[in-house]
Amino acid sequence: MKIKYILPIACMLTLGVISCDVERLPETQITDPTFWRSENDIRMAANYMYTFLPNLPVTTDVWSDDAFGIGPHPISDGTRLPPSTDGSYNTPYNLIRAANNILQKGPRVLEFGVLEENLNWYLAEARFFRAWAYFGLVQRYGNVPLILETLTENDEKLFAPADPRESIVETIYSDLDFAIQNLRTPAQLGETGYGRVSNTTAMAFKSRVALFEGTFAKYHQKGDANKHLTMAVNAAKACIESGQHDLFPSYFELFQYEGEGRSNRENILVRQYGISLSDAVLIHNAQRTLETGAANPTKALVDSYLMVDGLPIDKSPLYQTPTKILDDFENRDPRLSATLFKQGDPYIGTMPIFNVPNLSFQRTGYANRRYANPTDWQNSRSFIDYSIIRYAEVLLNFAEATYELNGSISDQELDETINRLRTRAGISHLSNAFASQNGLDMKEEIRRERRVELALEGFRYWDLIRWKTAEIELPKPVLGNFYFEEEFGTAVTPDVNEDNFIVVQRAQNRSFDPTRDYLWPLPINELGLNPSLQQNPNW
Known part of the structure; x- marks a missing residue:
């Protein structure tokens, strides 16, 4: 459709x-x-x-700790006020x-x-x-x-x-x-029905809803967490066992034209854009928006990427302290290179090959590579589709809900979910023995996999909300890359901390009120239109 x-x-x-x-x-x-x-x-x-x-x-x-724009954002730094509408x-x-x-x-x-x-x-x-x-x-x-x-x-x-x-x-x-009972399967919809919601779309979305509600209930101590987590496991399992979906071979191409259409079985729900310049109905300009600093990756996000041996940077013998910008990508999870620009990548019309981030715009010293296409940049319009729900999320939902429900996850369940993503990425697998031998917390490794696989797709803020960790993560200072002066130059001199990492917002300018900020304020006009509505606590 x-x-x-x-x-x-x-x-x-x-x-x-x-x-x-x-x-x-x-x-x-x-x-x-x-x-x-x-x-x-x-x-x-x-x-x-x-x-x-x-x-x-x-x-x-930019609502979360994974990205920062040209300036602070009132949601992430705790300064927003109730809107009128x-x-x-x-x-x-x-x-x-x-x-x-x-x-x-x-x-x-x-x-x-x-x-x-x-x-x-x-x-x-x-x-x-x-x-x-x-x-x-x-x-x-x-x-x-x-x-x-x-x-x-x-x-x-x-x-x-x-x-x-x-x-x-x-x-x-x-x-x-x-x-789920009445929608057609993706196979029944076929090519002509591609773009319509299918029964597996409803299964996948139910797993998202139930995981959110289950973990929200568990960590905020409100409601029956196990009821929701059981639903999340069952909905994700039904989607997996439907046989309708699979992972796309290339992580980078998921966010390019190669990842479009029914041939990409990872797509479960997609926002479709136009076809070409001559057949344009809806377009976006994501690359130019990101190029000018709309959502710059942070050090916190970059540090979460594992080394290829499956270990975090603070545990892996492969990690060496970078001496230049390109070193950040050495022996790292290849999804980092697919998500951030690095020296040598195709870039834009006025700079065909990427060199270093421009600190005037890419203020963290990291540059967002999502939906980058030099031809689209030249035309000032793109038709790359947005995969709203993809099969990778379903695998992650199943793994997390299983662990949260049982307090454990089997190696077989890891192989059917997390390790399928790691195989595609090209990094070592996760097992219970591997976690134990290396002092890893399984829950945190499952959450790390979610953060990395779904990076910059709009999930991180809501994950912090449901895990009740926003009060821990969001008040921290927002850091960027190490300031390599010889590479970044001195045209823009950033604020840096005692370790010479770029600081785009200091901790004293950030806050999160756990008695207020886990819910949004209702619009003032709605309270006036309906006096029976009550504003959320402390707004």
């Missing part, structure tokens, strides 16, 4: 629908008796929901309304000869997207209003208090279970 087929119908359905105050909308023209009469009608209504898929998260990691709150409710509208009115097509099985495909898509929207709200705000029908302008439910997090999560699970 190409985006170009989504946009015209999106425009049609958007008329009279999109507004900041999404919950107080009158009935729209989509309810006209001339609609909901064919499978094409409900498919077009479902297509609109795909326009809500997230765009490339090129700057999201927030698309992170309003936009999901736009999607929820669209999904509820389909669920409420879509069954009318049965009166016009549409098969119930076909109808259920699109109802399942609606329930998947409703689950998607509610999970985004729960992650950020915790308790929020649970709306499961299309409301009229004066409906009293618009003024109801927020529903408990537990009720919303149970609804998410119910929606995803329906989607």
Whole structure:
């Protein structure tokens, strides 16, 4: 399903629908008796929901300790204030309304000869997207209003208090279970259906939700952690055992044109962009955004990459203190070279070969290589797709949920998950004996693998939130590369610490309040519109 087929119908359905105050909308023209009469009608209504898929998260990691932009970010340094409005709150409710509208009115097509099985495909898509929207709200705000029908302008439910997090999560699970049962497999969707959500998309997403809720419950001591962790294990296992997905051979090419399309079985949910300059509908400019410093990798992220012998830099005999910038990549996990620019890499039109990071923009002294393509840079537009859910995450979800549930993980389970990723990367495997012999903490090694494999894809902040380690990691100073003056030059003289590492933000300018910052503040305007809503604690 190409985006170009989504946009015209999106425009049609958007008329009279999109507004900041999404919950107080009158009935729209989509309810006209001339609609909901064919499978094409409900498919077009479902297509609109795909326009809500997230765009490339090129700057999201500046919320965490993995990246730093041109300047400090109020989420990561603890200085943000409650906003008057927030698309992170309003936009999901736009999607929820669209999904509820389909669920409420879509069954009318049965009166016009549409098969119930076909109808259920699109109802399942609606329930998947409703689950998607509610999970985004729960992650950020915790308790929020649970709306499961299309409301009229004066409906009293618009003024109801927020529903408990537990009720919303149970609804998410119910929606995803329906989607798992009724969506088609990737094989059934085939080439023509590539881009639509499949039953394995719902399995993979359920493993994400359940892992988040399970670890959040465990480390914040709220709720039944084992219930959620068991669901995470089972959902990830179902996706694995479906046989529909596998790892793509090249880690670097996952984020290039080579990784696009159904031939890459690692893709589970993808935001599709255009095709070419002559067939452009949606585009992005990720490389130019990153080139100018939107999300520069930090020393904390770089230090987390293992040596090729499978040991951390503080334990491996292969590690030597760098004497020049390029030394950081010597004998390291090759995913580091795939994620950061190094001397000799193809770069941009005005500098075909990368030399050293430009400290005017790449302020940490490390340069982000994601989605880099010299031709796209020259054209100022890129069509490289964004893989929102990929199979590697499912393997990581299974490994982590298994360990968190049982307090252990078998070597066979490691071989089926973590070590498949390490085989692709080209580094030594992890086993219980290896961890014991080298004084490694298995939980931390599983978390390290997740950090490295999913680096700069927008996961790190949420991992810190659910593990309840944000209060430890985010107040630390944000460090960059060692300041090799002879290589970086003196055009920009950075702040450095006593060990001569670049400091982009000092600890005294960073904070994280554990009584407040694990939830986001509700927008002020929403509190005014609905007096029954209560602001999250200490905001």
